[in-house]
Amino acid sequence: MSDELSAPTEGAKDARDLVELATTEDSVDELLRRGLDWLTRVVRFDLATLFLLRDGKLVSVAARGPLANAKVRHHALTLSEFPSLRHALETRRARAFTEEDHSHGDGDPFDGVLDLPPGHACMVVPLCAGERTYGVLTLDRAECETYPQPVVDLVEVYGQMLATALQAAEQRATFERLHRQDHEHAKLLEAQLSGESEGILEASLSPVMRDLARRARQVAETDTPVLITGETGTGKERLARAIHKWSSRADQPFVTLNCAAIPAGLLESELFGHVKGAFTGATKDRAGRFQMASGGTLLLDEVGELPVELQAKLLRALQEKAFEPVGSDKTVRSDVRILAATHVDLHRAIAEKRFREDLYYRLSVFPLRLPPLRERREDLAQLCTFLLEEQARRTGRRGMRVSPAGLARLESYDWPGNLRELGNALERATILTKGTELGPSSFDVVAHGGSAHPAAQVEPAVPSVLDATMKPGSVLTLAAVQREHILRVLTLTRGRVYGPGGAAALLGLKPSTLQSRMKKLGIARQEQFVVDEV
């Protein structure tokens, strides 16, 4: 190797550094800078220039050496005017140029930019990885000599490594962009569905609710665990989302785990993740909700349903902010703010040894009890307006309102299913009403003391399938009747589709058949219906 043109190398160390460079997670700029540093160690040059391909042009993006002036740094070459550069890119081979090449070929790439002597040492190295061609590296030296082949071969390997690193950096950037897009998309969808609102909390007319909202906002600013209690459908999950939104973690993930919806055997893996091979079917590593919620908030919904064996593990994760994924002995740390919700009486569960007392005290540092709807009837009118607006965003049916008489009817009912039941009643009424006003006859609910499940006893507000006095103009389509019936049964089962007592069993259908029928009839997997699926 010519001493003039190759720098003294440190053999294995240089090779190792090159491999390290190719696997680095640096940004592209940093990568190019470090790449040129490395090159200085193994080859002599007065100018090394990295050109990247952009719209048929080779644009200088980095330069190094005593000749690297401002003009060089802003230099651009039209590829079609330099057949020898094109050839190097097409053949993917580095090559040195001789005096002969310069006099018969396409001229020097730096003509007009630098005053290099004829016959000076010059080399062009393509930057290619996989199918991609990124650009070229050119090396120039003011001496009249030709780079020997061993030096060209070495720099060619460098070019391949650098291109591989560029490819990895590009893939990383694409991945991060997609990840950001996904995150923003998910936030947008969530905002559209929920109206980006915590609902009627601070604007409540009920003093109890307003006080609760005030305390929730205060605790939101801290990392204190909050235990939200309340009957089914009172808005526990919504309140948890509000606490997350009001906290400094708002830009981080909000993750929920419904402890009642997941088979006990899978809960540990759902919470803490698992490693490949941890159990049959664990074909790859999978993150649990704790990891997914890292930096954000994790809501443990129906926490009272958590099996006792898992409660000890959860307690440790809360105390030490550390846990081991199933099948792994590696401890994972995760900074997560825990919120828990339950509709069951945890004191009773403790007395019956179904819930650990130490875990209860850990979770219930700051308890918040959501009142049932019957204790905040003053909010009914506002809630109807709010829920109808939310429904309109989902279904497109705008302008619906409840008439004063309709409201009186709603106020006379006990709402055992609380806000969820109210939302379902409004949706049913909207489907069955032609105009925009929902009057008393639009609602199939009965006054206090009536059935807890309105669908079971009340006279239908629309002609029933068996109605003998049905007139031609009032005949409902079969699809409408099916839709209404399914909605009623879903209300009855609190949205549960699967299992004994689930809607599918009551309707005598396979759950998958019911799911596909719901899809066909436009009964979406709306939040209020999904209580048994994750």
Ligand SMILES: Nc1ncnc2c1ncn2[C@@H]1O[C@H](COP(=O)(O)OP(=O)(O)OP(=O)(O)O)[C@@H](O)[C@H]1O
């Ligand atoms: N503050 C609120 N303002 C308006 N609507 C609300 C509010 N809270 C809840 N809702 C409505 O009530 C429905 C039930 O809310 P959510 O799922 O939060 O209740 P939950 O108490 O967690 O129910 P469950 O105990 O069954 O899990 C939601 O779909 C939402 O539309």
